[in-house]
Amino acid sequence: MQLSDTLLEDRPEQTFFEDPALDRAFGVVMALATEVYVLRDRARALERKLEAAGVIEPGGLDAEPGDEERAADAGDREAFVEGLMISLLGKQQAKGAS
């Protein structure tokens, strides 16, 4: 079953905001929030398994990371932020009609 199979073409969804764009955008936000929670749950489960197997100490991932580790992740962090924020600039990335 694909999610798109459940869409009813002749039934527009109810709207609650003055601009229906917000109704749809908030749906995307909540879908992402669900995904985030699923990932949090999985990461926590993984940590517990690793602790139980003696691979990491209890709370071993909770300590503040050292400068070296943070620096190693800086590039990844910047790329993540740029991917998230670039739309806010309102610029084309491939030339065409405005």
Next chain:
Amino acid sequence: MDDRSFVAAQDFLLASKTYWTKRIYPELKKTYETAAGAAPAPPETPAEVAALLEGEVLYRYFSWLERHLQRFKYAGRYGLVPYHDERRAALSAELRDTDAELAPGLEMPNYYQRVDIHQHPGGVWSDELDGYVYERGARSTTPLMGAAHGDLHHRFTDLVAARGGAKDILDMGCGFGKSTHPFCTSFPTARVEAIDLSGPCVSLGAHDAQTKGSGNVRFRQMNAYETDYDDGSFDLVTSTMVIHELPPREIERMFTEAARVLAPGGRMAHLDFYTIDGPFARFIHYGHGRRNNEPFMQPLAEMDLHASLTEKGFTNIEVIPFKEAEGVGESGNDAWRFPWTVIMAEKMP
């Protein structure tokens, strides 16, 4: 999808619904009370409440969440429908040998087909796994109660049992048997007949009854207002959260059928949503019906049940608010809840 991700996502949605229940709803009520206090005259109708609230940002989010948390629950990426669909082979095998009495030729009423109640895609009747989907969904229908959701059924059967015994019980609109099993245990020597329009639901009800060893119950696919039982064949007719799913004409027919199959002096006991205190609660309840795909909640709330039952010859009619759990509806507990109501009546001796 894996089971862990499904449970995590459903837990997240339930936690969001709980926040809606305990924090957003009380805040909305406060917003309303402030607006009503400033109005030239206190609102008396749901339309007057709507005029005060519908432009409020908080009301828009309240409504959005009520609608869409339920949509995600059923039809989202981690929804009940895709989860069960992926487990189709194993689940349908479980239902293959039940002793449910199915009626493959039974025509589903138009009202039942026209709207997918509870936002359950396809309704609770069109797919063989719908009983499983409904059963899993019903575990979190009332987030306020959490794991104690089953308690409300026992509270209801305790109330019914306190009024007297029963030898022959008919559970109309039994679904997958969540309402029926407490009757089987509260009235262990009774014969219990459980009927529902949905074949997938009665199949699951029968499967669960076999698993639990409930020997005194039979699950049959049948329309509550058109049964094949003889006149006077029951001394107790019951239903739980069924009446509000029917249009008024079908509700009248259901009561007429109950009167027919009850023996003289027999009694009815229904648990549903009916007694609503004030225009704000009415506005919220009517909105819930619209947003949750339950179009007959409002018509039921506007019926005169006492007059309807009197006209059908019932006596000792009682329409009383029902507390589904300890502490609900009390001062200091402003969380959202259904307007639970018990409707009881007796057939003339």
